[in-house]
Amino acid sequence: MxxxxxxxxxxxxxxxxxxxxxxxxxxxxxxxxxxxxxxxxxxxxxxxxxxxxxxxxxxxxxxxxxxxxxxxxxxxxxxxxxxxxxxxxxxxxxxxxxxxxxxxxxxxxxxxxxxxxxxxxxxxxxxxxxxxxxxxxxxxxxxxxxxxxxxxxxxxxxxxxxxxxxxxxxxxxxxxxxxxxxxxxxxxxxxxxxxxxxxxxxxxxxxxxxxxxxxxxxxxxxxxxxxxxxxxxxxxxxxxxxxxxxxxxxxxxxxxxxxxxxxxxxxxxxxxxRSDMMNQRLFVLSILSAVFLPISFVTGLFGVNVGGLPGVNSPMAFAILVGSLALATGIMLAIFRWRRWI
Structure with a gap:
C-alpha cells in the first residue's frame, strides 16, 4: 500500500x-x-x-x-x-x-x-x-x-x-x-x-x-x-x-x-x-605452596597443645627446628631446580 x-x-x-x-x-x-x-x-x-x-x-x-x-x-x-x-x-x-x-x-x-x-x-x-x-x-x-x-x-x-x-x-x-x-x-x-x-x-x-x-x-x-x-x-x-x-x-x-x-x-x-600470564602466576603460587608445605606441616604439628612434644624443655630445640626447616626448604628448591620447574 x-x-x-x-x-x-x-x-x-x-x-x-x-x-x-x-x-x-x-x-x-x-x-x-x-x-x-x-x-x-x-x-x-x-x-x-x-x-x-x-x-x-x-x-x-x-x-x-x-x-x-x-x-x-x-x-x-x-x-x-x-x-x-x-x-x-x-x-x-x-x-x-x-x-x-x-x-x-x-x-x-x-x-x-x-x-x-x-x-x-x-x-x-x-x-x-x-x-x-x-x-x-x-x-x-x-x-x-x-x-x-x-x-x-x-x-x-x-x-x-x-x-x-x-x-x-x-x-x-x-x-x-x-x-x-x-x-x-x-x-x-x-x-x-x-x-x-x-x-x-x-x-x-x-x-x-x-x-x-x-x-x-x-x-x-x-x-x-x-x-x-x-x-x-x-x-x-x-x-x-x-x-x-x-x-x-x-x-x-x-x-x-x-x-x-x-x-x-x-x-x-x-x-x-593473558592466559599464559595467569598460568605463570598460578605456577609461581603452586611452587611457593610446595616449598612451604613441609614448613606448614611441621609448624602445624608442633603447634598442637598436647603433652609429649619433643624438645619442650631443651634450649636448643628451637634452633634445631629452624635449621631443619631451612634444610628442608633448600632440599625442595634443589629438587625443583633439578626438575627444571624453576
Missing part, C-alpha cells in the same frame, strides 16, 4: 523543522552546459526546459517528499522505495529508469565513520534525483565537477561519477583501518604495551559495520553495469568507469575481510597472552 505524506501544516513545516528541501540542482542544455537551479524552478515546472536535470534533495523534507509523490512524474512505488527508512545497497531497473541505493562513509563532524550514509537515486535518460538525509561529501565532489565544466555528458555518466566519488572517499578511510591494524600488531610485539581486549572488540565492530554495506554495494554496482549496459543507459566510457568502481569496491571488501581476520588473530593472541 502506498502511503503519501500528509499535507504540510504550519506546525510541521520544513521552515519550523529547519529542513531545506533543495540542496542543489543543475539543468543541462543539449551541448552539456550546466545551469544551477533553485527550488522555485523545481516547483514551478521549469525543469521541462532542459534535456537533462540533476536534483539533489533532502529526503527528510516534507516538501521534497510531497513533490516526489505528486509532481516528479516518478511511479509511486519507486518514490516509496526512495523514501523508506532502512535501505541496503541495491540497483533495480524500474520502468524507464533505475532505482539505485549506494552507501558512503560518514565524514560528518562528530559522527561515527562506520555509520555509512545512504545515497538514494532515481536515474532515467532525462532525470537524475539523488536524496540523502545527512551530508554526503561524494555528491558535493561531483557538484564541484559540474561547476568546473567537467560534467558527464549523460545521466548514466553522472551515476558513474557518483559511484566513483563514493569509492574515492572510502579508500583512504579503509587504508587507515589497515594501518591501525598494523599498529595493533606492533603493540602486541612490544612487551611494555598492554593492548586492551575492549580496544580490539571496538575495532572489529567498526570493520564489520563497514563490511556490512560494502560487500552488497559491490553486487549492486555489478548489477547496475549489467542492466544499464543491456538497456543502453550507459555509454562505453560510463561502463568502464563503473567497472573500475566495481573492481575497487571488490578490493575494499577483500581488504576489510583481511583486516577482520587479522583482528580476530590479534584478539586471540591477546587472550592467549
Amino acid at each position: 502506498i502511503i503519501e505524506p500528509a499535507p504540510v501544516t504550519n506546525a510541521d513545516s520544513d521552515d519550523v523543522l529547519g529542513i531545506d528541501p533543495f540542496l542543489f540542482g543543475f539543468g543541462f542544455a543539449a551541448d552539456g552546459t550546466a545551469t544551477p537551479l533553485t527550488w522555485e524552478d523545481v516547483i514551478s515546472g521549469q525543469l521541462t526546459s532542459y534535456p537533462r536535470v540533476w536534483l539533489h534533495l533532502n529526503r527528510l523534507s516534507r516538501q521534497a517528499q510531497g513533490w516526489l509523490y505528486r509532481k516528479s512524474g516518478i511511479d509511486k512505488v519507486a518514490v516509496q522505495s526512495l523514501l523508506q527508512e532502512e535501505t541496503r545497497p541495491r540497483s533495480t531497473r524500474h520502468g524507464n529508469g533505475f532505482l539505485i541505493n549506494l552507501r558512503g562513509v560518514n565524514l560528518n563532524a562528530g559522527e561515527a565513520l562506520e555509520d555509512m550514509i545512504a545515497l538514494r537515486m532515481w536515474a532515467s535518460e532525462s532525470l537524475l534525483i539523488t536524496l540523502r538525509s545527512r551530508r554526503v561529501q561524494a555528491a558535493r565532489d561531483v557538484e564541484a565537477l559540474v561547476k568546473g565544466g567537467e560534467a558527464p555528458a549523460s545521466t548514466g555518466g553522472l551515476v558513474a561519477a557518483l559511484a566513483n566519488a563514493l569509492t574515492d572517499r572510502m579508500e583512504p578511510e579503509i587504508a587507515a583501518f589497515d594501518e591501525q591494524c598494523d599498529g595493533f600488531e606492533d603493540e602486541i610485539l612490544d612487551p611494555s604495551i598492554r593492548l586492551g581486549r575492549a580496544t580490539l572488540s571496538e575495532f572489529r565492530r567498526k570493520v564489520l559495520a563497514l563490511r556490512r554495506y560494502i560487500v552488497p554495494q559491490r553486487e549492486a554496482l555489478s548489477q547496475l553495469v549489467r542492466e544499464g549496459s543491456a538497456a543502453g543507459f550507459f555509454t562505453d566510457t560510463d561502463v568502464l568507469y563503473l567497472r573500475e568502481s566495481v573492481d575497487r569496491v571488490t578490493r575494499l571488501a577483500e581488504d576489510l575481510d583481511a583486516i577482520r581476520e587479522r583482528s580476530i588473530v590479534l584478539q586471540e593472541q591477546v587472550m592467549e597472552e
